Amino acid sequence: MTTKEGGKKAGTVAKYNTNLRAEVKTYVSADPRAFVHSREWKKIMAGDPVEINPSVGHGMKVMTVTEWSARWKRNEDFPDCLACGSLNTKEHHFIQTWCRGNRKWESETLCLDCHNFSWRSYVDPEFTTPAEHEKERWGKMLEGNKALGVEN
Numbered sequence: 001m002t003t004k005e006g007g008k009k010a011g012t013v014a015k016y017n018t019n020l021r022a023e024v025k026t027y028v029s030a031d032p033r034a035f036v037h038s039r040e041w042k043k044i045m046a047g048d049p050v051e052i053n054p055s056v057g058h059g060m061k062v063m064t065v066t067e068w069s070a071r072w073k074r075n076e077d078f079p080d081c082l083a084c085g086s087l088n089t090k091e092h093h094f095i096q097t098w099c100r101g102n103r104k105w106e107s108e109t110l111c112l113d114c115h116n117f118s119w120r121s122y123v124d125p126e127f128t129t130p131a132e133h134e135k136e137r138w139g140k141m142l143e144g145n146k147a148l149g150v151e152n
């Protein structure tokens, strides 16, 4: 299993957003659904200072939405805002998990025009967590032993 946060997996044959076999769940909200940045977003909306990115400076500053989100990039796979259709969006949350070739991912973008967040999440129908997979494997092994008459 591999989990990557904040970046797309490069150089792999399968892509997170191609040959989707289930529906992408979507959700539009005025506040981020992802926990990341949710406290800062409240401050930005209230006009309170937020922490300056360490690569730019230090301390706190009152920022506009554009200034605050300047380092985020648009997700070219899902560039449109689910609320107003604008392409003026920035992705602030992306996480994908691969387990034996099955995928699970979530993405959330902020629209700079209407300030709504667009959430998208997807999971392959066969996706199981490594823990679930282990349990299944043990279950099958025990069943197999019973069939062979092996004492447990």
Ligand SMILES: [Zn+2]
Pocket (backbone or CB within 6 Å): 081, 082, 083, 084, 085, 086, 111, 112, 113, 114, 115, 116
């Ligand atoms: Zn919008």
